[in-house]
Amino acid sequence: RAKEMGRDHYAFFTERMGNDIRARLAMQRQMRGAIARNEFEVHYQPQLCLRSGAMLGAEALLRWDNPVLGKVPPNLFIALAEEYGLITAIGEWVLDTVCAQIRDWQAAGLGSIKVAVNLSGKQFAQDRTVPFVEATLRKYGLDPSCLGIEITESTVMGDPDKAVAALTSLKDIGVSISLDDFGTGYSSLGYLKRFPIDVLKIDKSFVDDVTTSSSDAAIALSVISLAHNLHMRVIAEGVETREQVDFLTRHGCDEMQGYYFSRPLAVDAFTALLREQGPFCVI
Numbered sequence: 001r002a003k004e005m006g007r008d009h010y011a012f013f014t015e016r017m018g019n020d021i022r023a024r025l026a027m028q029r030q031m032r033g034a035i036a037r038n039e040f041e042v043h044y045q046p047q048l049c050l051r052s053g054a055m056l057g058a059e060a061l062l063r064w065d066n067p068v069l070g071k072v073p074p075n076l077f078i079a080l081a082e083e084y085g086l087i088t089a090i091g092e093w094v095l096d097t098v099c100a101q102i103r104d105w106q107a108a109g110l111g112s113i114k115v116a117v118n119l120s121g122k123q124f125a126q127d128r129t130v131p132f133v134e135a136t137l138r139k140y141g142l143d144p145s146c147l148g149i150e151i152t153e154s155t156v157m158g159d160p161d162k163a164v165a166a167l168t169s170l171k172d173i174g175v176s177i178s179l180d181d182f183g184t185g186y187s188s189l190g191y192l193k194r195f196p197i198d199v200l201k202i203d204k205s206f207v208d209d210v211t212t213s214s215s216d217a218a219i220a221l222s223v224i225s226l227a228h229n230l231h232m233r234v235i236a237e238g239v240e241t242r243e244q245v246d247f248l249t250r251h252g253c254d255e256m257q258g259y260y261f262s263r264p265l266a267v268d269a270f271t272a273l274l275r276e277q278g279p280f281c282v283i
């Protein structure tokens with residue numbers, strides 16, 4: 001009976017795996033043509049100064065809407081794009097689209113908004129990434145200070161020496177570097193010394209309960225003072241309530257990003273926000 005059950009379990013498992021593999025193959029097939037079919041879109045989430053309420057910039061977040069698969073969550077399709085070797089093409093499309101958009105906002109007299117783009121570790125492993133960033137900034141005639149790059153600890157863990165070299169080149173160009181999801185990775189604090197980081201982003205998981213959990217509050221405060229002692233700025237991500245805003249402001253956090261102020265917005269909605277407030281206006 002146990003054997004039978006074991007067999008059932010095995011059959012069940014392989015069947016599910018089979019489905020899973022088919023699902024993955026379908027996704028891979030759809031993803032290959034997605035850029036050409038114009039299925040990707042970049043959304044922009046405002047980043048605000050906690051002292052003045054000024055909108056200092058935005059994070060670019062990729063969206064994929066496929067006719068067969070529907071809206072696929074970024075956490076899922078980015079991981080698969082990395083696995084299928086498609087992340088470089090997709091990542092380069094994002095950089096080009098964001099730089100073209102910054103140029104359009106500037107041309108429309110909407111100021112020099114600064115946009116941070118998430119970079120995958122797989123992109124970092126390739127020598128073409130830094131020259132591509134440089135060439136794209138030049139293509140659209142942008143000052144490199146308009147662009148930021150967001151990396152995670154795991155992005156750089158694969159090949160730390162290569163990552164240091166790539167980040168240093170980007171920093172030399174004038175692109176700023178943010179360390180995303182800070183506190184959730186496995187790397188050591190020593191990385192903060194080795195990498196030329198401008199901004200630490202306090203992960204949402206610590207922000208969620210920052211006003212109700214004394215340990216999350218302690219972690220948030222430690223990240224804020226760590227950042228400031230290392231002459232970095234600090235952004236809280238996933239800020240959803242007035243209480244979180246008050247807590248973070250009171251404790252010297254520099255910037256925030258989250259649904260409390262705005263979800264990531266499609267270009268038209270973000271442009272309307274820029275028009276309404278101007279890039280340097282108050283909440």
Ligand code: C2E
Pocket residue numbers: 045060061062073074075078091094118119120150180181237238239240257258259260264
């Ligand atoms: P991330 O870089 O940490 O981005 C922040 C995520 O938190 C975004 O999810 C954003 O929509 C969400 N978020 C922001 N504020 C709030 C809030 O107040 N509440 C809640 N519940 N969520 C909030 P999203 O857009 O689903 O992206 C997920 C992840 O996918 C990103 O995490 C990033 O790692 C990756 N990603 C997105 N776009 C790109 C891209 O162009 N390239 C690469 N390599 N990765 C990307």
Ligand code: MG
Pocket residue numbers: 059118150180
């Ligand atoms: Mg990010």
Ligand code: MG
Pocket residue numbers: 180181201203237
């Ligand atoms: Mg993040």
Ligand code: MG
Pocket residue numbers: 181204
């Ligand atoms: Mg995150």
